[in-house]
Amino acid sequence: MMQISPRELVALCGASTGEPLRLLDVREPWEAALASIRLEGAEARLMPMSQVPALCSTLDPKQPIVCYCHHGVRSLQVVAFLLRQGFETVYNLAGGIDAWSQDIDASVSRY
Numbered sequence: 001m002m003q004i005s006p007r008e009l010v011a012l013c014g015a016s017t018g019e020p021l022r023l024l025d026v027r028e029p030w031e032a033a034l035a036s037i038r039l040e041g042a043e044a045r046l047m048p049m050s051q052v053p054a055l056c057s058t059l060d061p062k063q064p065i066v067c068y069c070h071h072g073v074r075s076l077q078v079v080a081f082l083l084r085q086g087f088e089t090v091y092n093l094a095g096g097i098d099a100w101s102q103d104i105d106a107s108v109s110r111y
Helices: 006-014 029-034 049-058 073-084 096-103
Strands: 021-025 042-046 065-068 090-093
Touching: 006 090, 006 096, 049 073, 065 073, 065 096, 073 090, 090 096
Parallel strands: 021 042, 021 065, 065 090
Antiparallel strands: none
């Protein structure tokens, strides 16, 4: 599995590969209402884990994707699923939004 730390995510967005990075939030809507990641150079999308099988066809399999959840457990499962579906560059945000709040942006609420 491809894991990426919060600091590596910031660096990846700053590297400007020409194609925007997709941040795929696989948490539930009530969780996204509490806290979310906003990052220049990335397009954010909420797609709860339970909806990924039905909606993954709406994603570009060539676009780099970083999946995240609360602590990185659900998103790791989504990464494995997307890789099996033929997606090329998919990462799991290690530690999820909780690690993001601790390492990058303390204004992101922890819950």
